[in-house]
Amino acid sequence: MMDGQQLGAQAVVADSEVRGKAKRARATATAMAALTTEQKNKALLHLADALLMQQQSIVDANGEDLRRGRENGTSASLLDRLALNQQRIAGIAEGLRQIAALPDPVGDVLDTFDRPNGLRITKRRVPLGVIGIIYEARPNVTVDAAGLCLKTGNPVVLRGGSAALSSNRRIVQVLHEAMAQTALPPDALQLIEDADRASASEMMKLNGLLDVIIPRGGAALIRTVVEHASVPVIETGAGICHTYVDAGADPEMAAEIALNAKVQRPSVCNAMETLIVHRAYAERHLAALAARLREAGVELRGDEGAAALLDAVVPATDSDYATEYSDYILNIRVVADMDEALRHIARYGTMHSECIVTEDAARAERFLQQVDAAAVYHNASTRFTDGFEFGYGAEIGISTQKLHARGPMGLPALTSTKYEIRGTGQIRP
Template sequence: MTLEPQSAANQSEVVKKATLAKQAAPRLAALTTEQKNRALQIMADALITETPSIIRANGEDLQRGKDNGISQSLLDRLALNEQRVSAMAEGLRQVVELPDPIGDTLEEFTRPNELHIRKVRVPLGVIGMIYEARPNVTVDAAGLCLKTGNAVVLRGGSSALSSNTRIVEVLHDALSRSEVPVDAIQLITDPDRASVDEMLKLNGLLDVLIPRGGHSLIQNVVRNASVPVIETGAGICHTYIDESAVYEMALQIAINAKVQRPSVCNSMETLLLHDSFAARYLPSLADQFSGLYVELRGCPKARQFVPVIKEATAEDWDTEYNDYILNVRIVDSLDEALAHIRQHSTMHSECIVTEDAVHAARFLQEVDAAAVYHNASTRFTDGFEFGFGAEIGISTQKLHARGPMGLPALTSTKYCVSGNGQIRT
């Protein structure tokens, strides 16, 4: 379905702002790397200068969240302070240092008829971002899209509306002092869910949608959009501690994967333990997690080892908590661990802790996920940690992009064909 023309007076906020982004896209795509980098530097400096006003706006969101009973983990995702705003600015500066993929020649060849063909990277066009409570996504998405020559239409969650509005005001003011068109970054401020539904059908104005958030948000976009979607995934991530695992390493990895920042998609939701390891170490592991205020929910066998563990329900194995809650299941083999992961994984990030090279190789080969780890925390599934700079999301699909999506994932390709008068007979 292609969007029908409307008079300006009758256009919704979504259509008006997507139209402005569409008009800005060709001008943005034509800019040089140096021009885009200058704009990113100005944006980073502006965030630092305006940190007090951004934090004040964020305070409005936090107060609304508290009044509405938002959980502590979600408030953590929403909260901004000087350090987090500084990290957002540093993210833009890191994007400046990254190679610009636009214009890269991926293939080049000459046909027998002397047609010269080059396959080159180009912007996607206008990207629609639909996301939830984390205001840093506003900056990350704007910076990555700008660097790759894409205009962006941002629709954040209503819980972060004041923060996102102020951030985009700051970015617009910065862009007015650069060669980048201000209209290349648009923020939808209508909190009604209808604005999301409208974006899903905005063929002709949006070239691709990227949802980033919880399972229900992502599935709503995937199931109902007519605009092409790059699916980012909810993170039901597992850590399997094998029979041969070294306790100290396993403990550090498991605690980091759950506790370092439980509100994010690459945190662990289920801990799988080989029964011989559990027999020796589960009581100690449980004590460590309890001391860190993590609520454990376990299978019957886990509860035999540690009776204070709550009983896990069938629903728990398929829940992304984003909180201080952890499922524990005892398995009798690597095969049983792999079977559990196949049944319950969202194909985001999965880990095995083992000293058995054969088991590690099987796990890395057989587990179908965007990132698979041996003896390292799932918390590393992140654009910064992979050296990509800020990411626009973590794709759990298999087409176009998978895993942390940096700059190359925000490009398409085209073929540039040069001849000297050839015609096809």
């Protein structure tokens, strides 16, 4: 018969990588919540310096990922999302500095009030808890997520995609070495290195160790996490975004917005996937706009209305309208009126970012009020749905759900609240 010590040792051995690292992260929660803003900011600046000092080793590790990606036939747009160079690492480090410069929401008093019985009640922001993040081939997310979670006193367990494993492993090694020289406990940042799908599935079931899971990536990843997780999920990211060009739109403005929304960086979630144009606009201006899109390398797919006005348009299907391309591919749909545009957005949109281009103020207001999305634009590109552009610094993601947080998720979205009740001996009658 094994004694208690032997049983304890057996239990430790039995822990998987996922559970073991989640336990280590959980063990730091109390210490993380007690850190001062000054301690956290000083640590984040030190982490930023460490990334710059070790940038060549990070670029070298990233080269391993890129080489595997090319061998596996990864698309050019996904390789672009994966790639790191000294300029991008400098930008990632600057993101940490920006997070350090942002106000710390932890400890903020949201409300204070007195009850007739003499109780004083204070509502205060506190860390959300241990956060699990499942994401794909963007190693910059590793640093952004770590910085945002650590700033808000949240231990974090990261599970990136296999495509970026070498990059993520080296980045976290650099951050751990730097954290050991600060007030941040290194165990507060964990990276799951097991790239098998089973590790992600296990994370989704770690109730009691993880307080919330945030998926970042394509629609398939997000859907899988939402459908299978028992840990609470903040749904983010899937972006089937539309730009509706109304009959009275300024043609040059419409063209510039559409081009920016599609080609400025097509691989990101706030890029446009479908251009909806009023028939009156299409008959006068669609050919010129389509020519500019093609000059930028965009493949055009369209409905019958678009095909009647443009040459060599690939017929668009329901599947196309429901696809987040993240590439130089664009659907075009010609509609009879704004009601038809609204119905299309309601059917195919992912409640991320939607835009109307029009000079009609009444139609613009109707669009802003009736479209159900995290961000709704009038005469501006959907590419602005971003934490930095909104003034939040780096973001943990774009929430497309309605509970807890919606839209770009900056630091306040990574906090919860607690009530502090101060009395003088009151008891409830």
